[in-house]
Amino acid sequence: MIGSIAKLWRGAAATCVFELRRSMSAQRISVTAGLALFPPAMLSLLLFGAKISNADGGAQMIDSAQFLAIFLIALVLLLGLLLWATPNVYSELEGKSWLFIACRPHGRTSIFLGKFMASVLVSLAICFIAISLCVLVIHHNNETIEPIKLWLAMNFVYLLATLAYAAVFSLIGVVFVKRAMVVGAGFLIGFDVFLASLPGALINRFTVRHHLQEIGIATMGWFFPTPAGSESEYRFIYGQVWPTWIHVTLLLAATIFLLVAGVKVISYREYATSDQR
């Protein structure tokens, strides 16, 4: 048992390292750097525009800088994960390397877990750079915030977000294969955004976003740029508070569940290579 787990871990780690190494092309590095720098650049531009504007909207935007940063980083995180995690099987089938990997005792599980690890590492790197620069930009425009506290809280929330969404997209990648990216985007818009926004519905508790939102509120108050009256309205819509540890545990449990489900699917599913389809 321990031997099997060690071999599985070795295969997944080898796949992760190989994936990162084969991605060291100028194109991939540029895309990754672009994703990391987009949120702070966009935030700087918006806040610069707000600062030179005398309108009320400008002052409101500076108050909402934290929310803007969270939104922009979430955008690039999800885009990065869609690009990295979703085509886990499809890229191998299209690249015609699937058979080389699948005909190894640990090939299928290694490719699933290894690509999950690689997508998490790359996304965390993107988030880390984006969060660090965004916190600097926010602090520069609004000195009332505590930058270290905000930086730690954001990194914690995005760590959980990266693990959970990478697991969701990895599972979508092994189930839907050919249209995995479309299904992944559809899942985000249709399920995770729409259902999580349904007022008072039990189903929003099954979305990743709901739990992240609750952790974000507990650690950063992220949906309350103008505190007066906001929290009572929010609770009226989204229900009562659960302790933060429950949300964290649920997200980690969901991540593990999704990974186990993905391993089962990839291990026992037929994948026809392009010359057979």
Place this chain on the structure above:
Amino acid sequence: MIQLENVSKLYKTVIGVNEINVELGEGIYGLLGPNGSGKTTLINLILGQLKPTLGTVRLFGQNPWRQSQLLRRVGLCPSLEVNYPLVTGLDWVTYMVELHGFNFAAAKRRAKDALAAVKLTDAMNRPMRNYSLGMRQRAKIAQAIAHDPDLLILDEPFSGLDPVGRHEMSQYLNKWATKGKSLILASHILHEVEAVKPSFLLISGGRLLASGSPAEVRSILTSAPSRLVIGSSDSKQLASKLIADCQIDSLEFTDNDQLIITTRQSRTALETITRLAASGQIVVSEISSTDDSLKTLFSTLMKIHRGELEYHPQASS
């Protein structure tokens, strides 16, 4: 080593392989068939990558579907082109060996040994985008043999190789065969497979049409009718002489004074043509055969399979 009982595989409404029954002990096998005949599907079934729609598959006595540990004993070199432009040959083969459960150091050592065995040591630290087709083919062989499998399966290993590369590949496979390990060599080119002296499995249209030694396959091939195109100064006289000397299945005169014959006694026909030309009775300007040996073989086998042709090994001349 491998047993297939009534194995059929359907891709929705398309038949991949159809009612295959075969039992293969340890040894060297050539899996011959035209492109699209079902060779790759058969290999995928043997390796548990596809689940048979009907029938049972056994590899080393076990069902390979859901038994990925069996793959530790198998090395596969697919026909697909490997496409990792930024990765070195050594890194790729090392990674492939790691997926067999070896740690990095052991995998790297085995990868180096395998790359040396296929004469790729000098290029192993170069990115694979700089590899020629032959070098990539050798790297593919290296990843298949690096973990020291009991059974090596090669799908179209000669594809894209130049004559020197083909010769080296044949030499390597002959060396592998002498180690007492098993080999399945899938190809659509008869003489390349013949070089490793295997037992043949002939597959076409998803069906296993025949199996046997090289001599038996040759016997089928020589019993098949050959099509000869002859250009001469007097096609009618040539035709009458050929009809007198050998059994002609069909005969056709073309507009440009060519004679096209189909015969199972091509050797006798060629002797007659040579004799007539040497005696000066006719002037021969052209003799050509439109037959490709494997195409003819499978066409013959399909005719035998459909009952359109009887198998007469003694009819060859």
